[in-house]
Amino acid sequence: MMRNKFIGLVGLLVILSLTLGACGAPATTTDAGAPQAVEEATQAPAEEAAAPAQEAAAPADANTLPRDETLYFNGQQWGSVVGWNPYSSSNNNAMAISQGDNARVIMFETPYLYNMLDGQVYPLLADGDYTWNDAGTELTFKLKSAAKWSDGTPVTAEDVAYTWATHVKYNTPIGAANVDYIEDIVAVDPQTVVVKAKLDDAGKAVNPLLVAAYVSSNYVMQKAWTETLEARVGDDATAFLADPAEDVVYSGPYAKYFADDSKVVYVRNDNYWGQGPSMWGKLPAPKYLAHVIFKDNAAGTTALQAGEVDVSQQFNSNVQDLWLKDNLPISTYLPEAPYGIGASLPTAWYNLNSPGLDQVAMRKAIAIAVDYPTIIANAMTNQSATFTQVPRSLMNPTEGEQAMFDHAAVADLQWAGNDVEGAKKLLDDAGIVDSDGDGWREYNGKKLSYVATCPNGWSDWQAAIEVVAAAGKEIGIDITTNFPEWSVYQTVVTKSDTPLPEGYDIFMMGSNGAGPTQPWGRARQMMSSEFIGMPSNWNGNFGGYTNPEADALIQAIPAETDPAKLKEMYTELVKIYLTDVPSFTLMYRPQSFHTVNESVWTNFPHEGDGTNPPVPPLNLTDGWSIAGLYNLTLVNP
Amino acid sequence: MKAYASYFSNKLLWFLVTLVAAFLLNFFLPRLMPGDPVAAIVARMAQGMTNTSGVQAIYEQYTELFGTNLPMHEQFFLYVRNVLRGDFGYSFSQYPRTVADVIGASIWWTIALQLPAILVGWIIGNTLGVLAAYRRGGFDKVLMPSSIFVSNLPAFGMAVILLVVFGVTLRWFPTSGGYGFDMIPNLSWDFIWSVIVHYQLPFWSIVLITIGGQAIGMRSMSIYELNADYVKYSRFMGIKDRQIVGYVFRNAMLPQITGLALAIGTMVGGALVAEIIFSYPGLGSTILTAVLGGDYPLISATTLIVTIMVLIANFAIEIIYGFLDPRIKAAQSD
Helix, strand or coil, rough: HHHHHHHHHHHHHHHHHHHHHHHCCCCCCCCCCCCCCCHHHHCCCCCCCCCCCCCCCCCCCEEEEEEHHHHECCCCCCCCCCCCCCCCCCCCCCCCCCCCCCCCCCCCCCEEEECCCCCCEEECEEEEEEEECCCCCEEEEEECCCCCCCCCCCCCCCHHHHHHHHHHHHCHHHHHHCCCEEEEEEECCCCCCEEEEECCCCCCCCCCCHHHHHHHHCCCCEEEEEEEEHHHCCCHHEEEECCCCCCCCCCCCEEEEEEEEEEEEECCCCCCCCCCCCCCCCCCCEEEEEEEECCCCCHHHHHHHHHCCCCCCEEEEEEEECHHHCCCCECCCCCCCCCCCECCCCCEEEEECCHHHHHCHHHHHHHHCHHHHHHHHHCCCCCCCCCHHHHCCCCCCCHHHHHHCHHHHHHHHCCCCCCCHHHHHHHHHHCCCCCCCCCCHHHHEEEEEEEECCCCCCCHHHHHHHHHHHHHCCCCCCCECCCHHHHHHHHHHHCCCCCCCCCCCEEEEEECCCCCCCCCHHHHHHHHHHHHHCCCCCCCCCCCCCHHHHHHHHHHHHHHCHHHHHEEEEEHHHHHHHHCEEEEEEEEEEECCCCECCCCCCCCCCCCCCCCCCCCCCCEEEHHHHHHHHHHHECCC | HHHHHHHHHHHHHHHHHHHHHHHHHHHHHHHCCCHHHHHHHHHHHCCCCCCCCHHHHHHHHHHHHHCCCCCCCHHHHHHHHHCCCCCCCCCCCCCEEHHHHHHHHHHHHHHHHHHHHHHHHHHHHHHHHHHHHCCCCCHHHHHHHHHHHHCCCCHHHHHHHHHHHHHHHCCCCCCCCCCCCEEEECCCHHHHHHHHHHHHHHHHHHHHHHHHHHHHHHHHHHHHHCCCCHHHHHHHCCCCCCHHHHHHHHHEEEEEEEHHHHHHHHHHHCCEEEEEEHHCHHHHHHHHHHHHHCCHHHHHHHHHHHHHHHHHHHHHHHHHHHHHCHHHHHHHHH
16 A cells, blocks of 8 residues: 555656646747757867856845846857956856957957958057057057046056066967067056067068057956966966956956856946946946856757847857748848858868879869858858859958959859869869779879868768768769867867878868958968978968968068058969869858847847947957947837 | 675675776776867967967976876876875866866756656656556556657657757746756745756656666566566465565565666766756766866766766665575575
8 A cells, every 4th residue: 555655646746846847937938949959069169168166146136137137148158167367268258258359348358349340440448549650560559548447446558568468477378379479568658558569680560460450359457456366376377377366357347247057147347437438428238148058059049049048159050940930039130141241261171291182183173073052051051151152262251351352363263163074174184083994083093082071069060071072972082071079180180290190181170250360360371381380280271281472472461551462462362272272161151150039139230230330240249249239229128 | 694794795895896997997098088188278278379389388388287298107196196185186178177176066966856867767667667567457558668668769859859848839847957047046936946947857858768667677577576486375375465565576676776776876977968958057968078078087087986886886785685685695605
């Protein structure tokens, strides 16, 4: 009898918990389709982390974030936040700390904000434009007198100078990346900063482009707080970078509110200096910025559909279905494909040391045979411009970059793909033919077979690389695919001081996106031989391409200021790139995916929204796109 | 009593031998994986760096910090020394967090999800199994096929079905997270309620699968025992039905208890599928990230916990068996 009672009890518990659960169902959400099974790992960094149980900042007032005061994100934070130290790149704190071409500026601020739509920089901490001296060796800018730290003290030129000195002293990634181009940064007076370029033997700046990019790419940190940190770690460089810096002083409009395994929340600093007339004239609209930590893209998409995410920075497969089929108030920057603005060029690289791939004919034949429309339709679900819309070059599809080269001059070098006959002819003409009749061509008497590879789990890249392999079969070259784990892949591909091992004949890597040094930076990434021999090469030219002519152009461009000359030089670089085919772009990818759900907030950036300067679709956090946070309004005020 | 002592010491010896072997494997196996985890950290540091010497300096700094530049045997002795002090070092993939911090943050979610799910699944499954064996007939005819069906569903299939049906379509339950997307953890009824609600789908996705397997196993064991000679003999002797059921239950339970112990031992490994489908916090996805990222210290620490828990569970079972079932002790101490 005991048994029967027990079963009854269990049954009761089951029913009770199910019923209770049902009653407590969240009253949100609109109709949503089955979660997309497409796992799209490209934005999920391999070294993403699980969360630190950081103590709740004991919210005194709100246990629940008011929906109409909170802007929710996805696709930026994968795994939990590790720290708040703006000197370190190991914080896994994507929303708060991300320095670079379009630096994320919700907590820490750069002197200037880069706008990928018009290629201009706009002052943030800085007051007015920067100026170069006549010799082009020193860049000067002033700081806004209104700019304040979160502790109320003013942001001074001394802070800018000390930030740089600290980067150099502790050999931070930013220090190491710029020390070859920046000699020093000094404070002339409390408001005036001079960035001194490193000079070459001729007394010219080594690279004025990179010097200018510094002021829109890197945060200014407070000298006083930096000294506190230095004292705490006793000048130990490793400890300096490993410090989680919970006490950090910041100048931006948001700071830490809460972080744990499940989410990270930033709260507005209502004393933010930028609400004054010298900058924005008001506070950003949302009081809280929150990012729930999803474990994959499918979960993120489901939350976006449910209205639990306002701004989605992740690949949502077939994004148009969200409004066309599900009738949700969801939209992208452009209403039609490609839905966003392509900024980077995911590219297949050739290992130029593989037998046969040292031949231009072979490289070009494979590249022109590839079915790019299939890659764009399947791997990217049309969230990329096609190569008919934006013919290939070294430039991304933004207007600014497209204007940098002479389209007519390179037109007959460009290809849109699927040219199997052309590819066969190229190979035949080069004498690379099938002489033993087995259906595969031979090179130097050996059957041509290559391995095309990309990281496992990066489903759009995997789909793309399969299409490349299929193209090989069409033209008599046996290309098989292999998908190692990212941890292995990245170690192999970035080791440029030894030849690439077997299995890496054709491999994928991303490219630089939009930024103040582009398209020069991308051209350098694709073609510069200066990276050959680096033990940890995250810069480019992974396949070992060398062309002195290209090197000379890449060397010369940063110092060139004449637009006509620049255009000529870029056109020449594109010509070399499309002729030699050291690598070939497979698709265009936006700087950030930017899909918004307007159930709660509206007035997000869209193409032709009338903002001037235009607010780029970078999730209202990166570079000039943070201007969008000030434009948001509630759907139901 | 002497028999027990000999049985016990024999088991203890094997326990220690297994522990040492497992400990060695825990250390060496992850380190035999291809790929250089320090390179991954340097990758984060070195993005955009163009000077060779700078990258090399960073690389050396971190190989030294993590000790990966030392010969393997030296690393091992360092590891042993640190582990004995309870120090598992830094996690590579989540540097500068320590392994203890990473595990400490997720393990409670995992235990809170797995332990009740395993126990409830086990209890319901076994009860249903015994019932099916006793009652036969219609009950059995329905239960058996449905148990086989459910237990053969892959875990992710069950999780996705629950998610789509109860989360997306019916909207009875939230689709992701350990608590409300708009909540900050605190000790309020709202928050506790939110945790309970978010708990349901991951919990049942594990329980339902467990029930099926347990029910099938228990049913077979019970049927076997019901036909055993001692049952017939007991009936013939006129022993009360209830008492016979007691004998049967005790005998049929033995393998099921082993299964339970193993499940509890391995539960720290995490409910990977439930965690990923429902974006539920826990150790499973942490371990997956660690494995993919070659995070040796984290892999070694988590596998060591799993190993120790399985060994303890096994050891405990062996000892309890000695008392529960004299046959086993007799066979072992011969």
